[in-house]
Every structure is written in structure tokens, then in C-alpha cells.
Amino acid sequence: MPIWSELGKKDQQELLAESRARYDGLKARSLRLDLSRGKPGPDALDFSNGILGALEDYHAEGGIDVRNYGVVDGLPELKRLFADLLGVPAGNMIVGGNSSLTHMYNTFAMLYLFGAPDGMGDMDCRPWHRGDAAKILCPVPGYDRHFNLSADFGAKLVNIPMEKDGPDMDEAERLAASDPSVKGIWVVPLYSNPAGSVLSREKALRLACMKAAAPDFRVFWDNAYGVHHLWEEHEAPDILSMCCEAGYPERAFYFFSTSKVNFPGSGVGLVATGPKTIERMKVHLKLQTIGFDKIPQLRTVRFFDGKAENVRLHMTKLAKVLRPKFEFVMDRLDAEFGGTGLLSYERPLGGYFISVDVPEGCAKKVVEIASEAGAALTPAGATFPYGKDPKDSNIRIAPTFPSLEDLADTLDIFCASVKLAALEKYLAV
Numbered sequence: 001m002p003i004w005s006e007l008g009k010k011d012q013q014e015l016l017a018e019s020r021a022r023y024d025g026l027k028a029r030s031l032r033l034d035l036s037r038g039k040p041g042p043d044a045l046d047f048s049n050g051i052l053g054a055l056e057d058y059h060a061e062g063g064i065d066v067r068n069y070g071v072v073d074g075l076p077e078l079k080r081l082f083a084d085l086l087g088v089p090a091g092n093m094i095v096g097g098n099s100s101l102t103h104m105y106n107t108f109a110m111l112y113l114f115g116a117p118d119g120m121g122d123m124d125c126r127p128w129h130r131g132d133a134a135k136i137l138c139p140v141p142g143y144d145r146h147f148n149l150s151a152d153f154g155a156k157l158v159n160i161p162m163e164k165d166g167p168d169m170d171e172a173e174r175l176a177a178s179d180p181s182v183k184g185i186w187v188v189p190l191y192s193n194p195a196g197s198v199l200s201r202e203k204a205l206r207l208a209c210m211k212a213a214a215p216d217f218r219v220f221w222d223n224a225y226g227v228h229h230l231w232e233e234h235e236a237p238d239i240l241s242m243c244c245e246a247g248y249p250e251r252a253f254y255f256f257s258t259s260k261v262n263f264p265g266s267g268v269g270l271v272a273t274g275p276k277t278i279e280r281m282k283v284h285l286k287l288q289t290i291g292f293d294k295i296p297q298l299r300t301v302r303f304f305d306g307k308a309e310n311v312r313l314h315m316t317k318l319a320k321v322l323r324p325k326f327e328f329v330m331d332r333l334d335a336e337f338g339g340t341g342l343l344s345y346e347r348p349l350g351g352y353f354i355s356v357d358v359p360e361g362c363a364k365k366v367v368e369i370a371s372e373a374g375a376a377l378t379p380a381g382a383t384f385p386y387g388k389d390p391k392d393s394n395i396r397i398a399p400t401f402p403s404l405e406d407l408a409d410t411l412d413i414f415c416a417s418v419k420l421a422a423l424e425k426y427l428a429v
């Protein structure tokens, strides 16, 4: 298909008629498909079945009986495993719970309700619920749960553009330096959600060093896809060390989980931060629980034999299952839209998603008509704070769950919907 806008009126009308016929044909098949779920398919989950039986003995290191209460910040051997895997100091870590989002929510709860040490660790700052509403910088497109979680506490969400190698740091620095109510920024360093991009070392350094008007300015570093390589392996910059070296040892909160390493919702979460803040977090945590469930923690250690290299090996097996799905989607998008001007995307470098842009003003329509034809997509706008994409253009594609067969049908509906919605808009039908 040539660039649609360079076609004559008659050819454009023909293209529209063709697109409508194709869409109607697909709709008549009454399929029920889903391209919205950012979770592994059963094919990937099967690689972790061994974790279910990985606990013949329930004693952890030092004789800890994992059936019983205690060890609020998590098993030492699991901390060591994560430390080796991620390069995060085991001493500044809490592991436990089944989700990193819980740690993110608890972190916000602490900052909002109780306050925490400032970035330098010199003094305690007042809770964020006092004074002007905190503003949180949100690189867009980004992860809706980060945005919704921050807004739940009353934060004002401020869009900043996401570039190929991370957030627009000129804008982040300008906003943070000039306004003391700017209290933090969300960052997904490796394989961002949804674009699958990699944060550069240079931008990580700028995050660590930037002068903020708020002494308790924080970097929420969600390394959810830190070991989820698809092709070449990339490494996330060591933000905790960078912040330390910049004189802000308490600035960053590092989050991770094994949700998409083993079983989502049945894995283990992690938060790490500066030494003073982690002690403060433990004080609050001890009032929430006498200890997280340590059984999944010990299972995780045993399944990987306590070795980071075994986690990496496991991830290469998962990548083998995921890679063909990503390649299938991208080949299909290239074949359908290459050179048409109707859809653009950047190849993700890893992670779980592909972020596409359709012509301005069309994303909502695409999602609506794709759903009517039987293909559920992530709601348009979900990748922006308050669900509002100012250009109504971005759509997140999640290719990990469906089989290749289902992906083919879903992509058919998606591509037909993009063409129909875009051509109808341009030709003002």
C-alpha cells in the first residue's frame, strides 16, 4: 500500500471501501481475542512448573523455618540472589510479598503519610499530604498503574516526553529545579512499558545528579523487566550507586519482582533504597505484617539453586518463546503499514510490549472498532496520566499471551481497524 495521502481521491475511496469490506468480513467471524494482557502465556509459564515442587525441605539458611512467622525483610539467601542478579546491595533491600506494585504503593503511603529522609539523608521531610499537592513527573507513554497509583494519593501527574533513551531530561531537570512541589519521577530503565526502550547511562547519571528544589525529590526506578531480554542483552544503569556518588544516597527507590520470571501474582517483590530510608520502611512494614510469606521466597531460591546465572539461563528459555511473537507482530505491522503513513512504531529492545502510534485522533476509534470485531486491546489513553493521550494516537500492544495462531487473527482485526478508522477520519466519512 503506498502513502495513502499521495493517492488520488478515487484511489483513496477505493482503499476505504476495501478496508471496510475486510473489516466487515473479519467481524462476521465473531472471534473473541485479546491483545491487551501483559502477561505470559501458558507456553512460558510451563518453564517454571518446577518451582511448585521445589520445596522438599522447609528450612532456610540459619535454620529459619519458613512455615512460621518472622524475617520481615525477607530471606537472606533470596536477597543475595537478587543482589547478584541486579547489582543491588542486599543490605538495603526488603524482599517479600507477591508484587512490586505493593512495595510501590507502600512507598507512596510512607512518603504521603509519614514523610521520610531527604535525598541526602540529612533530615526528615514532612509528609507529602501536607502543603501543596505533590507533582510527579510521568514519562509518556508510560505504565498506567504508576500513574493511577500516584494519583490515588492525590499527586498531580505531569507529562514529560519519553525519548528513545529515556525521559526528556532537559524538561525533567527544568521542572524539578524550579518547583519544590515536584517530588519525583517514574522511570522504567530497562525495556520501558510500553516502548521497550533502554535508559541511557547518561540519562541515569542526570537523574542521580539533578538539582531538585524539593530536598525529598525521589526517583521511582521500576526495573520490572530488568532481566527480560529478547534479543541482545542490555543492562540497567546502577542507579543506587550513582545516587550515592552524587551525594543523594536516599534519592532512588528500586523495584523489581519475579512476576514475569516465574508466575505473575505468585512471585516475590523487592524494594531497595538508601540505608536510612530502608530502615524507616522496615519500621512501617513491621506494623503491617509479622513477616511476608517466606514459602515462595525459599521456593525461588531453591528453583534457581541460589544462582543468578540460573535465573539468566531461565530467562533465555522464556525469550525463545516470546521472541517469535514479537517478530510476528512487527513483521505483520511492517507488511501492512510500511510506507503508508498510517502507523509507526519503534522496535522494542526487550520487555513485554510494542508501542504503536496511529494517526492523531484515531486511537480511541481503533480500539473501539477492534473490540466490536472481537479483538480486545489496551484502552486508548491508558499509556498517559488520567487516561488522556493528548494526541489520541498511542496504543499498547501486548503480544506475550496469545498463541501465534491467535496473534495472526488478532493482528488481522487490528490492522483492518487501523486502516478503516484512519481512512474514515481522513476522508471525513
Ligand SMILES: Cc1ncc(COP(=O)(O)O)c(C=O)c1O
Binding pocket: 038, 098, 099, 100, 101, 102, 143, 188, 193, 222, 224, 256, 257, 258, 259, 264, 265, 269
Ligand atoms: C513496569 C511494570 N511494573 C510493574 C508491573 C507489575 O509488577 P508486579 O507483578 O511485581 O506488581 C508491571 C506489570 O505489567 C509493569 O509493566
